[in-house]
Amino acid sequence: MKVAITGAKGMLGTTLMNTLEGHELFALDREDCDVTKPSLVCSVFEKIKPDVVIHCAAMTSVDLCESKQFEAWKTNAFGTTNVAHACYKTGAKLIAISTDYVFDGELDRPYNEYDEPNGGLNAYAKSKWAAEQAVRSLCPNHLVARVAWLYGEDGPSFVHTMVRLADGTRSEIKVVKDQIGNPTSTKAVADALRSILNHPELVGTVHLTCEGEASWFEFAKKIFELKGINQKVVPCTSDQYPTPAKRPHNSRLQKLVLKESGIYQMPHWEDALNDFLSSQKKD
Structure with a gap:
């Protein structure tokens, strides 16, 4: 199968x-x-003639998107529109990577694929929601795959930031405790997509986050525990740690479509994190 990856x-x-x-x-x-x-x-696309396009290209720095909104919309919304149109013209299936942030976080349970997003709370979220709508409008043979709290080889990611900050120069690190989501490794997402490629009948929307949930504070504590780093972590609220872009308090995603289809089981976030950090030690 020919697979193009933006x-x-x-x-x-x-x-x-x-x-x-x-x-x-x-x-x-x-x-x-x-x-x-x-x-x-x-x-x-006309030259390659891919069977599937996995569209990862995006402006993903949430705070940068807030300060450079034109660039965020140009890349995330307009760029995805172009990819969706080209996929339709060449007959390729489009797997578009999206985000948990398309939800505002006000729900008191994890969001499933049938919950209606409201566009989110920041420029990044709104540009990605517009991208989702373009995919659905322009390329019927599509799969919108939402991921969240992503980390992977070389970063940048929350995992890399925490390890960098724990350099022995800080007595404590303050981390937000009132935002909850699904820490997810790129390896877990890639493994799921590898299985999904064998099931072209799966279309629509799917959530590809790890199982289990944590706050950023709990995520940080687990990173240091698994790394064997003695670093004091202090919980704080979002109001105590303001950022240019507002984040949802509830980023949890339910993997309802994966369970319905029986195609793949996402790993627990703690297991995926342990695997990732263990692989880093070997390098």
Whole structure:
């Protein structure tokens, strides 16, 4: 199967390139296929003629998107529109990577794939929600795959930030305790997508986050525990740690479609984190 991956040099794209063995892979990064240029995207896809496009290219720094909203909309919304149109023209299935942040976090339970997003709380979320809508409108043969709290090889990610901050120069690190979600490794997402590629009948929306839940505070404590780092972590509220972009308090995603289909079982977040940190020690 021919599989093209946009954003192939990014954190998830890199993991996908290393995981999807057995397929003919085409790594497309900005130098090869700038998704904000519609004619270029179409010409690249027409040349490759991929069976599937996994669209990872995005502006993912949530706070940067808030300060550079034009760039966020251009890359995330307009760029995805171009990819969806090119997939439809060339007959490729589109697997578009999206985010938990399309929900506002006000629900008192995990969000499933049938809950209606409201566009989220920040520019990043709104641009990604617009991207989802473009995919559904322009490319019927699609799968919107929502991920969350992602970390992977080389970062940047929360895991890398916590390890960097625990350099022995800080007596304590304050971490938000009132935002809850599903810490998820790129390896877990890539493994799920590898299985999904064998099931072309799966279309629509799917949540690909690890099982279990944690606050950022609990996530940080587990990182240090598994790394064997003696670092004091102090919980704080979102109000006590303001950021340019507002985050939802509830980012939990239920994997209802995966369970309904029986295609794949996501690992627990603690197991995935342990596997990731163990692999880092070997490098």
